Amino acid sequence: MSLGGRTLGVIAALALAAGGAHAQISDGVIKVGVMNDQSGTYADLAGPGSVVATRMAVEDFGAAKKGLKVEILVADHQNKPEVGSSIARQWYDVDKVDLILDVPTSSVVLAVNQVTREKNKALIVSTGATVDLTGKACSPNAIHWTYDTWSLANGTGTAVVKSGGNTWFFLTADYAFGHSLEQQTEAVVLKLGGKVLGKVRHPFPSADMSSFLLQAQTSKAKIIGLANAGADTINAIKQGAEFGIVKGGQQFAGLLVFLTDVHSLGLDKAQGLFLTEAFYWDLNPQTRAWSQRFAKLHKGAMPTMAQAGVYSAMLHYLKAVEAAKTDDGPKVIAKMKEMPSEDPVFGKGQVRQDGRHIHDMYLFEVKKPSESKGPWDYYKVRATIPADQAFRPEKEGGCPLVK
C-alpha cells in the first residue's frame, strides 16, 4: 500500500482566503490532519466521528468569514505505530500539514509525538490516553486534550475503592496504554489501602476473554479492573455476564469505557458500571444542543468524549492561530497555553505548561434499563471531579518543560 493510498484524501477544503492578509500562514492554508483508526476497534469511538467534529469546529469558528482557509486531511493509522509515524512524516514533509489531531492508541501517540517534535510541528491528542505525553515524553509541540490514564485511574479507582471495592484483579491490554492504565490504577488502589490480588495481560485485540475471566474469578478479587478499551472491554463484560462474574459477587470497573461501548453492550449488561469521562452529551443545554447537531451529521450516533474533545481542541487551536497570526507549530501551541479555553462542549479550561488541558471530569454510573428513556440515555452523574483535582499534578509528571 502506498503512502498516498493511506491518506484517505482531502475531505473538506473550506473557505477561500479573502485576500493575502495572512502572510504568516504557511502556504496560505491551515492544514489539519485527523489521524485515527478509521476502520478497526477504535473506529466508532473516534474514527469518522472525529472528522465530523473537526469540521464542526472549523464552521463554528467561522474560518470562512475570517478569511482563513482550513483544509482537513484524514488517514487511518490502523493502530500501528510504524504506520502512524510514516503517515506523520508524509504529512509534514510532502503534504505540508500543520497540525495532527485526535490519534487514538497510546503506542501510536508516542511515535507521532516524536516525529512532530523532530519536524517542529503541532500535535493535539484527544483519543490517545498515555499520560507519558505530558510526563517524560512531553514536548513544546504537543497538547493532550481530553483525558489520560491518570485521570481515569484517579476518577474510577478512587470511587470504587471508597465504595468498598478494595481487592482488585486486572485484565490488561498488552501494550503501552494498558500497562500505563493498570499501573496508575494500581497506585491509586494501594494508596487508599486496597490490595491487588493478580493481573493478566491479554493480547490486543482479543475476541475471547473467557480464559482471562476465569483467572480473575479464581482470584476472588472483589473488583475486576478492565485496563483495556473498545471491543476488548465489551467482550470482557459480555462474556463476564455469561460466566456469572457479577452474579458471583464480583464487580467490573471499566477503566476506559466510551458511550459507544455502552451502546453496543446494551444496558442490561452494562448497568451499574462506574466510569470516568470528560464529557457526556446530556450534561447541560449547551452539550445537548451541540451533540444533537453532531448526531445529525453522524448517522444519529451521539458523540463520545473523544470526538467532543477533538471539537473543543480544534476550536481552541483556530483561536490561537488567529491570535498568534501564524500556524507555526510551537508558536501556536505556546499561544494555546497562554489563552484560557472556552467552548459549549467542555466549558472553561486551560492548557498547562506540560501540555495538559485541564477541565472538569465526571464520574458516571451506567443507568438501569428501567431508568433509561431510550437509545443514548445511558449515564447518570455520580460526581464532578474539579479540574484542579482531575489530572496528575504538574510537578509529579517529570516533564522537563515544567520549571
Added chain:
Amino acid sequence: MSEIFGIPTQALFGQLLIGLINGSFYALLSLGLAVIFGLLNIINFAHGAQYMMGAFCAWFLLNKLGVGYWWALLLVPVIVGATGVVIERVMLSRLYQLDHLYGLLLTFGLALIVQGLFRNEYGSTGLPYSMPKELEGGRNLGFMFLPNYRAWVIVASLAVCLGTWFLIEKTKLGSYLRAATENPQLVRAFGVNVPRMITLTYGFGVGLAAFAGVMAAPIYSVNPLMGEHLIIVVFAVVVIGGMGSIMGAIITGFVLGLVEGLTKVFYPEASNTVIFIIMAIVLMIKPTGLFGARR
C-alpha cells in the same frame, strides 16, 4: 490443593475446558475450509467474512423479523450458503482451470468488499445479540462455572464436525464427491452432474462458516471484523492439520484450542502467536501438515 507448575489443577481443568470451547470454533471453521479445498481446490479466503455474515444474518433475523436463535441456526446456513452458491456459479466456476492463486485472490477481494460494506453500515463496535433463554445460566462443575451456552457449543460443534466427516468419508454421496475431484470426466460418464455437486459443496462449506457465525453471535460481539481476526488463525489450523484433510482439520482445531488455552495460563502474552509458532515448526518437519497426504 495440588498444583502443576504453580497453577492449581482445578484452574487448569477450567482452562482446558475453555480451550476446548475455542477449539470447537476452530474446528467448525477449519472444517469448512478443508471441505472446500479438498473438493474444489479453492483456498476460500472469504471464509471469515462468511462467518461474520452468519452472525449478522442471525442478528438481522432476530431484530428485523423476530426469528429467534434456534430457527436462525437452521435458516442462516441455508441463506448464507445460498450466497455461496451464487458466488460459485458466477465467479469461482470460471477459475477451476487456473492456478490456486486466482481463487485465493478472488475470495480475498470478496472478503474485503463484504467486510467494508458491513463496516460502513454497522460501524466497528459491534451489535448485541442476546442468548437464547433455554441456554442462559450455567452450572458449577466444582472446578469452574460452565455456562450452559458454552457446553452447547462443544456438543453442537462435535456433532456437526463428525456428521460432516461421516457424510464425506463414509457415505455413497461422499464417495461420489471425492471421485469427482479425482477424475471429473469419469464420474460424469456415470451420469453424475458434477458441476452441480461442486456448487452445492461450496454452498455447504459456506453454510458451515455461517453456522459457526450463529454459534458465535451470543458470546462475541456481532462485528464486521469478527471474521478477519479469526480467519488467519483458522488458516494456520488448516495448514497444521494438512490442507484438505477433513479429520485433520477437526482434530487439529480442537487440539490447538487446548494448546492456546494452556498458553493463556502460563504465558498469556504469547497466546495469539503460539499457533503460528506451531505452524512454523510443523511446516519445517512435515510440510504437508500432520494429517495431509501428498497431492
